[in-house]
Amino acid sequence: MKSHLEEHEITAAVAGLELEAAVEQHLGSCVSCRRQVFAMREVIDARLEDLEAEAPDWERQRQEIMLQLPATPMARPKRRLWTRPLLAVAAVLVAAIGLRALWEPAPVVDPGVVSELPVEQILAEVDAMLADDSIPGFELLDQGMDDAIFDNGTS
Amino acid sequence: MDPSRIDLSQADDALVLRAQNGDHDAFGELVNRHQRRVWMVCRQYVGAGEADASAQDSLVKAFTRIGDFDRRAAFSTWLTRIAINTCLDELRRRRREAIVDDESDGDEAPNRLDLLQDGAAGPEGRSMQKQAVASLLAQEKELPPRQREIFRLRFYAEMELEEIASTLDVHVGTVKTQLHRAVHKLREELGAYR
Numbered sequence: 001m002k003s004h005l006e007e008h009e010i011t012a013a014v015a016g017l018e019l020e021a022a023v024e025q026h027l028g029s030c031v032s033c034r035r036q037v038f039a040m041r042e043v044i045d046a047r048l049e050d051l052e053a054e055a056p057d058w059e060r061q062r063q064e065i066m067l068q069l070p071a072t073p074m075a076r077p078k079r080r081l082w083t084r085p086l087l088a089v090a091a092v093l094v095a096a097i098g099l100r101a102l103w104e105p106a107p108v109v110d111p112g113v114v115s116e117l118p119v120e121q122i123l124a125e126v127d128a129m130l131a132d133d134s135i136p137g138f139e140l141l142d143q144g145m146d147d148a149i150f151d152n153g154t155s
Numbered sequence: 156m157d158p159s160r161i162d163l164s165q166a167d168d169a170l171v172l173r174a175q176n177g178d179h180d181a182f183g184e185l186v187n188r189h190q191r192r193v194w195m196v197c198r199q200y201v202g203a204g205e206a207d208a209s210a211q212d213s214l215v216k217a218f219t220r221i222g223d224f225d226r227r228a229a230f231s232t233w234l235t236r237i238a239i240n241t242c243l244d245e246l247r248r249r250r251r252e253a254i255v256d257d258e259s260d261g262d263e264a265p266n267r268l269d270l271l272q273d274g275a276a277g278p279e280g281r282s283m284q285k286q287a288v289a290s291l292l293a294q295e296k297e298l299p300p301r302q303r304e305i306f307r308l309r310f311y312a313e314m315e316l317e318e319i320a321s322t323l324d325v326h327v328g329t330v331k332t333q334l335h336r337a338v339h340k341l342r343e344e345l346g347a348y349r
């Protein structure tokens with residue numbers, strides 16, 4: 001037989017948690033322990049009473065709610081059973097492609113390949129082009145057209 | 156679950172079925188049965204000023220979406236979830252604290268429970284009880300949000316542990332642990348120890 005309940009047992013009794021049979025038996029017979037439980041419950045109950053005093057008039061609230069209801073509830077959306085498996089398959093495919101990309105070794109670039117470009121030849125062609133006075137892109141194709149553009153609206 | 160709650164739940168199911176077919180009277184009966192709980196839940200989240208509006212909003216939403224109710228949980232649990240989500244949406248909109256501070260401040264009140272232990276009858280006793288309630292309220296605010304939420308759903312919305320677990324989508328063991336910690340802390344702060 002317990003002399004008095006432990007703190008955690010009093011707490012459990014206040015919280016309304018499951019109690020061991022021995023604890024319940026003790027609470028039934030020990031005024032001191034029971035008083036500790038009731039003291040806390042009394043304060044909580046008093047707080048609940050305060051809250052209930054703030055509550056609205058239930059009938060009036062019900063009527064207000066009824067006035068706001070639509071004629072019918074929203075129709076239940078049809079479940080598209082095929083969408084989830086399809087999304088799952090798509091996710092697996094994306095993951096597989098991603099993993100494959102990670103696994104494949106990056107192509108090794110041979111530094112010699114880059115230097116095989118005919119750099120000298122390209123530079124010579126550019127020099128030759130620059131040496132030429134006329135730059136084809138800027139040559140006037142038709143002098144008459146040029147005059148017409150500048151004379152437009154002025155004569 | 157308590158047998159009387161099972162009966163209530165079965166009666167709810169019949170009303171839900173009718174409400175799903177657009178029967179307003181059946182939904183009105185569901186409102187009668189659950190509006191107190193819904194209001195009390197909203198009261199804990201948004202405070203006295205907004206509780207009525209949020210409760211009404213929750214119940215109208217429940218009717219609108221009753222077609223989605225699939226009976227995997229009890230109707231009361233589903234409805235409580237709607238109420239909590241409605242309140243959280245409102246809180247997000249207002250960018251306020253998750254559980255609103257109550258209007259009364261609650262002064263320091265050590266050993267209130269000890270004072271109450273010899274009975275609270277008579278004007279003096281009632282005054283001490285008021286002080287103890289104010290102190291409880293102040294200490295509740297000091298609890299971590301999850302503990303405070305569970306404590307209030309348990310004692311003020313008077314929900315079963317399993318229902319709280321289902322509503323908050325946590326394990327019932329978590330609810331028990333958090334509730335035990337909350338009560339322990341409150342008892343300690345209210346001065347249950349000598």
